[in-house]
Amino acid sequence: MEVQIWTKPELKDWWGIYPANQRRNAAIGWIRRKTNAPGKPYMVKIYGAEFDSQGILPGAKTDCRVFSTINKAKVFVANYFEEAA
Helix, strand or coil: CCEEEECCHHHCCEEEEEECCCCCCCCCEEEEECCCCCCCCEEEEECCCCEECCCCCCCCEECEEEECCHHHHHHHHHHHHHHHC
């Protein structure tokens, strides 16, 4: 599935993830800046995804991942949906 990642100027630290050919009213996930997280400042959440936790509970399943740059987060999202298609 192809996705769009976009932000609004007033929400510069938050990006919505949407299917490319649908209206922007049903998000399938988001990316947000975590201001208090040194080294891994961007969190990606994809609704319904199951990733191995990289945090406090290693091996647990979670729908979130963290990245050091917004570009790494966007590439991860694009790759995730290309593999799911």
